[in-house]
Structures are given as C-alpha cells and as structure tokens.
Amino acid sequence: MSDLIVYNTLSDLYRALDLPIEQEIDFTIHYLPNIHKTMPYKSPTFRANYYSFVFVKDGSGTYTTDEQTFPTAPGTIYFTNPGHIKAFEMKTLNDAYIITLTEAFLKEQVHPDIFEEFPFLLAETVPPNTLPPAEFAEFENLYLQIYKEYHSHSPYKYRIIGNLFVVLLLKIKEKFWKEFDPIAEGDRNSQIVKHFKRSLEKHYRKLAAGDTKYAFQVQDYAYEQNLHPNYFSHVIKSKTGKPVNTWIAEKTIAEAQSLLKNTKLTAKEIGYQLGFSEPTHFNSYFKKHTGMTPNTYRKENI
Template identity: 25%
Template sequence: METIIKVNSISQLHEMLNMDTPKHPLITIIDVADVEVTQEMVDIKVVTDLYCIALKDVHCGMEYGRNSYDFENGALIFTAPLQAFTATKPVEKNENKGWMLFFHPSFLKKSHLSQKMSQYYFFEYHANEALHLSTSERNTLNDIISNIQKEYTENIDCHSQKVIISNLELMLNYSLRFYERQFKTRNIVHQGIVVKFEKIVNSWIGENLLAEKGIPTVQDIAEKINLSPNYLSDVLRKKTGISAKDYINNLMIRKAKAMLLSSTNSVSEIAYLLGFNYPHYFTRFFKSKTGTTPTEYRRVN
C-alpha cells in the first residue's frame, strides 16, 4: 500500500526533515545542502498545504505527481498546495545545492498578492516544464531569496510581512518574465508540441473515436504528450493564438459541418457520433460557435 505523508504547516515540514524549529510559522527557506533523505523516506509520497519554489543546481532525482525529473543546472520549479512529490533516491547532506522556499497560503491572507496568485500559471506546470535560468537570472533570484531570509530571521516587526510579500511578488514577476523569454527561445520545441497535438486530435476525430470515448479534453491530449494541461494550452496559445480547448472545439465544429452536409444522418444521430450524450447539448454547442443551429446550417447550405 502506498505511503502518503500530509504536511500541513511549516513546523511540520521542518520536523519531517529533522531541521530546527522554523524562524517564522508561515514561511521558510531551506538550504538544499542541509536536507538528508534516508532510505526509509524514498518512495514515500509527500503532499503539502504549502506553496514551494525550488532552485537546485545539480541532478537529484525527484518525482512530482507521476513525472520523474532530474533538475538540470539552474532549473526552477513551482508547486502549489496539494501537489505531491516523492524522493526517488537517498540523499546525503551537502550532496546537493540550491534552496527551497515554502510558504503557507495564510501568509498571503489580506494581501494584494493573494488576489494575484492565479496569474502565476506556472504553479500548475509539471516538473518537466521547469524554468531554466541563465546565470544572471539565477543571481537575481538568489538576491531576492537573501532579502526574504534576512527579513524573517533578523528583522521581524510589524512591517516584515509587507517587505517579504513585496520581495515574493518581485520573484514571481521576474519568473513570469523569464518564462515568457523561455517560450520565445523554444520555438522549435513548441512547434513540435503543436504538431503532436494536432496529430492526436485529428486522429481521435478522424478515426471516429468520439462516439466511443467522447470529445477529447485538454487533459486527455496533455497526458499523451506528457505535459500539464496548463503548459499545453499556453504553448498552443503562443503558437496559434487560441487555447487548446478552443482548438479542439474548432476541429469539432469542422467535423460537425462536414457530417451535416455529407450524410443523411439526423442531427440527433450526428450528435451521438460526435460524442454528445444528448442532442440538445450538441445543438447548443454548435450554435454557440457558429451562430446557427445544426438544422439551420444544413438547410441553408
């Protein structure tokens, strides 16, 4: 039976890692060199209620969700609360380098940053979609980490939370900018993703799998390409101007139009063949995308 450990707080995190009591109850920065993973901790799934931003500079096998990943130099990974991670091998102290910033959602309570967290889409990416940093980018984030650590370890007062949140927001905004830059420099890789996406969706629709499996979701396609749905949709939007969901819908409409004009099947029969459980769902979907009902489209054309 799979062993799962639930970590609800910063103090519980420190206890699990056999580290000293945290300096702050809602935020902590852990030096990766201080982390030891014993054989007993390998393959144990850990689920936390915390946000995590981690930078590691050497290969260290970790598994996030169902995806194994070895950090490359300067790889930055983001995880949101309730995401799972697992150590895949023992680690001795001083074996790895880097840092891990953990903070509880309550730390952002009543702050403007709390309302902006959904803008930082990379918290929903898989580990294999990590942000790869240049030396200058890594130095920029290291300076911000130093500022945050200094503030909560040495200068805790009524202004500390505002200062830390300001630095945290700065880090996230820099990361957003770095991701945008990475998207621009990975055109060939992303073009390959678009080609794979198109091939899978066209095959799904063209081989009449709709009636058997239903309309493919972004999650369905993302799993076949080994990407997170968010990352896949972001790539499609950057390359084609529309989201993955809209892309699938456009192909569905194209298929529906072809069936309406080239077959004598009733609208209800076409709806079932396209994976709709109820004909009126198909009619509503078709009209929302074309401005006309399937029956009207067939009659006019």
C-alpha cells in the same frame, strides 16, 4: 494512494524524516544543505499541502510530482502547489534554498488577487526550468534578500518579504510562463481540477467584494462543469488528496482571515459577506477551523 502521508507544513515532513527543523506556519525559507548533510538522499512519496519554491544553484538529482519525474541540475528552479503528490532524490547538494508558504500569506502579504496576476500558481504540474548562471543570478539576488529579511527583527519584515516575493513571481512569469494557460493541457481529470481551482478563486473574490451573497457548495462547482457531484468529488479527492469540502473550508478561512486583518468590517459583516446566514454560524465555523473566535484572531493579528 490511501496510505499516502499528507504533510501540512515543511516542518511536519522533516520531522517525519528525522530531520527536524523549525518553521513558521505561513512562510519559511531554508538553506537545504543545513538540513540534508548526507548525500545521496531519497525522500518517500508524500502529499504536501503548502506551496514550495526550490532554487538549486549547485546540486543534482530528480524531482517527481504527480507521477512525472524531472531532472534537477545547477540553475534549476521549480515549484509545487498544495495537494500534489511528490518526492525528491538528491545526488549532490551544495547550494540550494526552499521557500514554503500558505495561500493566506500569498493573499495577505504578496498580492490580494494573487491568482489573477499569477495564474500559473493554479497549475496542476509545472516542469522545472534550468537557467544559465547569469539568469539564475537574478533569482539568487531575490531569494537571498528574502532569506536575510526572514532572519531580521524588522517590524516590517513580512511586508518587505511580500514585496520581494512579488518581484520573484514576476521574474518567474517573465522567464518561464509568459504565455502560460493553466487550462490548456492535461488529461480530463486534470482539467476538472484546474477549472475547479480557478472557479473557487473567482467565486471567493466575488464574495469578498460583496458581489454575491451565495456561497457555492460542492454541487454548484460540479454543475459548473456539467458533472455529477459524486463524480466531481471523486476526481478532486483522487487528484488532490483533499475533499471538495476541505478546499472550500480552507478557502473560506483564508478569506475570513484576510478580511479580519485587512478591513474594518465587523465579524458579523464578514460572516454575511462570506455567505453565512447567522453570525453564530460564522463564529462557530471559524473557531472550529482555527481554534479561536474571529474577534480573538483579529486582536492577535493587528
């Protein structure tokens, strides 16, 4: 899998497939027949570093994730989270939508404790579900309203979309994963990944709340599971396509951006809260990963 192509956004994927689309980085929704005009279509196998939710009202094909292949039919809903290996094949496609979004959008616009409220978002693989028309229509009403708001010029559109998405996730939780336990199943390596994702989220909630000042490193997450750091790192990289340090960096930046946008804490205070011993270290780290300083980011996003 070393030559597997990784796409950080949906537009990166479709540009590589010579089906260019425009999208905003944090959130987008597309009507798939506008993109895939010729059927059948089979994608290459790739790794996606974004959340995607697909709603197939009228279409058929297959969806493959982490070496498991599932059929898609009219009324099918499925989603994947960042780091998954996936591919799709469409035999027919008459009416379908795809929503992609980042963790930052989920936490800032949807729910601050998104993974506490919706733990299935941390799952390795969640099979698609096919609903009868009346039940699928409940979801259709929601994603069509999201689509309408996405193309509006309202100054509140992302707040509106965030609230609509909460309802959509609650409906998914109600219909599909009422009793879902993301640790319950899977092989040992999948359990290691699931445990790490939950631990990462839990630790950063503590950092953001000021309940701890120590930022976990790779070895801390490994020792939590009584694993050697080298073995732990190998499992995470092989299963998700991203090194542990990349997961930690992305989480750190997502939390920092959320605190900069949603609190009055200074950049210095945010740096200390996220475990940086010196403000200059936080400033350099943030700029390295975003291309701007924390204060510049705050000015451009308030």
